[in-house]
Amino acid sequence: MNNKLLLDYQLSLDEKERSQYWVPEENTVRVWIGETLKKIAHANPSELTVRIVGIPEITELNITYRSKNSATNVLSFPFENVVELDVPLLGDIVICSEVVNNEAIEQGKSIESHWAHMVVHGCLHLCGFDHESYDQAKEMETIEIAVLNNLGYIDPYKDISLERGLENVEI
DSSP states (O other), X not given: OOOOEEEXXXXXXXXXXXXXXXXXXXXXXXXXXXXXHHHTTOOSOEEEEEEEEOHHHHHHHHHHHHOOOSOOSEEEEEOOOTTOOOOOEEEEEEEEHHHHHHHHHHHTOOHHHHHHHHHXXXXXXXXXXXXXXXXXHHHHHHHHHHHHHHTTOOOTTTTOOGGGXXXXXXX
């Protein structure tokens, strides 16, 4: 398997946010993405951006692309190859540091493991996975659990049942 990965890691946080919220190092994010691509047997070279942002930027993106006037944890923007060019672009993942850190605390999870989950989740979206239906969600969650387990993290859904209704999922 060809694991060539070009990662554009962007921190778009002010000084206060950088000191207040934990964010993973670029190499850590690279490992998480590499493990995700390995699990789904994605053998092609890949390019993607992971951008870490604050509440204003994620809210603006959520309004623009999802018509939701609120902050969210992660947004994925898969590259849409309209002309069938042979390019290795997967797309962009945008993660809000404040939301992810606060969710981890609220959910009683380690901040690092929740970050890993958000990166894995976003990467799977770039690769065409979704959770719009029960079957899609089950497939995506199964992959997430396996990847996170391989990375040494616990099941992020351990105390959450899929039966709660997909409309309540905020990932």
